[in-house]
Amino acid sequence: MAEAQNIPVGSTTAGQIAVAAESTVATRMSAPPSFDVQDFPVPHGREEEWRFTPLERLRGLHDGTAVATGDGVKVDIDAPEGVIVETVGRDDARIGKAGTPVDRVAAQAYSAFEKAGVVTVPKETVLTEPIRIAVHGEGGIAYGHQVVELGAFAEAVVIIDHTGDAVLAANVDYILGDGAKLTVVSVQDWDDKAVHVGQHNALIGRDATFKSFVVTFGGDLVRLHPRVAYAGTGGEAELFGLYFTDAGQHQEHRLLVDHNTPHCKSNVAYKGALQGQDAHAVWIGDVLIEAKAEGTDTYEMNRNLVLTDGARVDSVPNLEIETGEIVGAGHASATGRFDDEQLFYLMARGIPADEARRLVVRGFFAELVQQIGVDDIEERLLVKIDEELEASV
């Protein structure tokens, strides 16, 4: 079920389906998950989980030298009526419930934040307007933690919008009660110098539905861990991602879907476009089907479109299956090029060069953008994609 095709020079796509009694997803990490930064050695760059990341550009987030400044980020939350918005201390029981940090920077964020944000949608509350969390970088260093909790049968859309310039390590927990439906759009629309590292944990309740869009355009370095686990049977996760990696940018998305519960579904689809010298996108897609997770149905896919020479993609889907009693499991990764021959073909049909490029990239992203279902966000993403393309000409 793995496929790889049209790989531009300098890019890699590797994949494996392992049938194992012991989790290689867990053992590939250099330390077990922990909330304490001291439990993780300072990475030197050769560890499996760090080998693609330029450590020197983390601005000290990984080695303890980055100390929070007062002017890190400004967070504004705009929530419709019925939503409870709180700022809480470190000892609040809701913090860390959805997952444990898996690398040193996530643990650093957890160890260093002072106050956490908690947004609660009470049970059976169905929102018609999105909750908007604006995270604006003010140029400094910050650590943060945000919790979004939906009670049973609550429904909400949450937009987390990152703009400005900052060095930020922040984790987000999504906790979904039974039958809850949560759509999250996390937009990384940072200025060029920003560094953003974080772990997004979702814990999906019985029969609950989690839909996530991770959209990364900006930043010097963005490295996110979207992770999902299930708290009851019948849970569904759809993890979608878009990234547009420009010259010099490093954008890394490392996903894990842990099928730890029977009869749950997951569908992962990440798409990226790259252009310019030293644009580097990394996609790691780990799916683990534990022995007890009978009836699992999962598929993961990563597609990359390389628009110019000099860009690099590393794409690693990894599916690990500990039980054969499943509905389906598959993965795919492909990296293709938009090249002179494609340009010639479209132009030979009367289409001007800039429109040809726009056609290809818009078409590539359209199926994901259309699924967001929030008009102003969809429109903004399409405008952003056009802007990125214009910048390249």
Next chain:
Amino acid sequence: MATLEIRDLHVTVEVENGTKEILKGVDLTVKQGETHAIMGPNGSGKSTLAYSLAGHPKYTITSGTVLLDGEDVLGMSVDERARAGLFLAMQYPVEVPGVSVSNFLRTSATAIRGEAPKLRTWVKEVKETMQRLNMDPAFAERNVNEGFSGGEKKRHEILQLELLKPKIAILDETDSGLDVDALRVVSEGVNRVRESGEVGTMLITHYTRILRYIKPDYVHVFSAGRIVESGGAELADKLENEGYEVYTKGGASA
């Protein structure tokens, strides 16, 4: 009446050990309503002629002129040539990931016609044209040429020919790799466009087989980078019986 005039066209390509001249003085005039078969052995430069006319960046024009209704084609960009009325049905159509056939066709028709076709009539037009080419409607939702069979690619090229209605159509080995059924379907498509009387057709082929379905007015033998003999449809019969050897072995005689 639209006329394509090719005069003394010389074209080179860059090869490993320098520059190689492929076209060595091509002269040809194609008028609206006429069909010219360009026949010749592999490597004679037929496809180079086709791609040079369309403006592929790989080819360098070193001398000569190409005029379409008096306008200088060689001074136009690739998309300008297409909008001026030139169409190249490619031997190896290119895969374009992420772009659906329907989106591609509409964008192209909008560019060529200068305005977006009215949606309702457009949908009907595409659907009917696809039906005549024995193409499944689901085809429109696939990505351009991605995973198409050889026959599907050629049908898709002729679908564009029918929808874009060029002044001059250059068909580069449209017959290659087609079985007899597919060849007939594709030829019928070409003939529908020819019957309008509004297109001049350059049919580039290695084989005479397609000429049973598409009757040329003129046949030109291409060898070593130029036209070495021209005649009527009967010249194709001679090629069928005698092959290209007479043109390649004893050196090209004009």
